[in-house]
Amino acid sequence: MMSANVPFRIGFGIDFHRLEAGRDLWIGGIRLDHHKGAVGHSDADVLLHAICDAMLGAACLGDIGVHFPDTDQAYKGIDSKILLKRSSELVRKAGYQVANIDSTICLELPKIKPHSHEMQKVIAEILQLPENQVSIKATTSEKMGFVGREEGIAAYATTLLTVIE
Ligand SMILES: [Zn+2]
8 A cells, every 4th residue: 555644635637638520529428419529549538537637646646648558559439437437446556535526627618517417427426426526617718729719628627535544
C-alpha cells in the first residue's frame, strides 16, 4: 500500500478533444445528439478523461496516457467508462477511495444542463458514490477561442481521495 501518512489527497485533471462533423459525441459516459463529435483514440469522452486524470493524479499514479496508452490497439474506440472503472481500481489498490468529484465541461453546444444529471448518475454508479458527491458543471467560452469556434471541447476535474481504513 502506498504511504498513507495523510488521510486525504487532492487531484486535478484536464482534457481536450477536437470536434469534427460525423463523429459521435460522448461526454460523461453518455452519447449526446450533435452534428459534431470528439476525435480521439478511445471514445474521446473529455469529461471522463479529466476525471480519470484527477483521480490518478491525486494518488500520484501518473495519468491515463501512462495506464491506457493511445498507441495500444487494445484501447482503440474503448468506452471511457471502462477506463474510469480501471482508474478507480488503481486508486483503490493504492489504498484510497474517491470522496468527491467536481468538474466543468467547456463547450458552446450542445447544452449540457439537460443531460448533467444522467452523467452524474452514470459516474456515481461506476465509482459507487452517492450522486451528490459527483458534481458536473458546464460553461461556454463566450464564443472565444477554440471552444467558442466549436473546434474543440475541454473539461476540468478535481477530486478528493480519502484513505481506506
Ligand atoms: Zn481525452
